[in-house]
Amino acid sequence: MRGIKRAVVLLTVLVVALVVIAFVLENQQGVSLSFLGLATGQVPVSVFVIVALIVGMLIGPLLGILVRSRRHKSTPAGRA
Incomplete structure (x- = not known):
């Protein structure tokens, strides 16, 4: 199975x-x-598009981590 996944x-x-x-x-x-x-x-147009793609791929996960950490902090201690 591991070989197929790779x-x-x-x-x-x-x-x-x-x-x-x-x-x-x-x-x-x-x-x-x-x-x-x-x-x-x-x-070239492709340079702008690829730079925008890379910036989006970096900012997206960072925003996800930020939202997740804020959501985790706002959750009461007794609830998960």
Whole structure:
């Protein structure tokens, strides 16, 4: 069973990697992003999207931990 699980995880990682590579290769148009008076130079669209994905993957779990810890603190001692 462990071997099948590893194979599925490996296959999933490979598929995700191929999708990311295809996305990067398809989105090479240069764009400039402007926000609150700050502007970037010409960078491919895929860079902005992948950076946003990584930031979201970092912030999401951190917010989950924060909410879970606050919920845990607000629970009365007698209840779980």
